[in-house]
Amino acid sequence: MDSARITTIxxxxxxxxxxxxxxxxxxxxxxxxxxxxxxxxxxxxxRAPLRDPLQIEVGQSLLALRLREARSVQVEPLDxxxxxx
Numbered sequence: 001m002d003s004a005r006i007t008t009i010x011x012x013x014x015x016x017x018x019x020x021x022x023x024x025x026x027x028x029x030x031x032x033x034x035x036x037x038x039x040x041x042x043x044x045x046x047r048a049p050l051r052d053p054l055q056i057e058v059g060q061s062l063l064a065l066r067l068r069e070a071r072s073v074q075v076e077p078l079d080x081x082x083x084x085x
Contacts, residue, residue, distance in 0.1 A: 005077060009056065010070035012044045018075035025072035035059055036073055 006021055020040045023031045035058040036042070045055040045062070053064045065073075 002076065006074050007077065008071050009042070009044065009065065009073045009075055010054070010067050012075070012077065014044050014046050017041065017043045017078040019078060021074040021076055023073050025069075027069050027072060031065075031069060031073060034063055035061055036063075041078075042075065 007018075009018070012018060018041075020036050020038055020042060022038055023036055040058055043057045045057055047054045052067045054067070054070060056063050056065060056070075
């Protein structure tokens with residue numbers, strides 16, 4: 001893990017893939033129950049026209065996150081050539 005690359009889900013562009021590093025904030029327990037656990041692979045699918053909410057894929061699940069929730073999930077982006085589950 002390269003700490004210089006750590007960002008949050010809300011900063012990822014559509015179609016970007018990443019690995020969850022951690023969740024924080026008031027909604028962290030709920031987000032972890034939905035599958036946003038450290039080590040989980042995610043992919044940003046799309047954003048609403050006003051950027052909120054955004055849709056992500058976690059495993060076989062599709063989630064819609066508000067920006068404030070997406071800001072509470074730290075991720076490490078994967079290179080475009082890297083395959084993920």
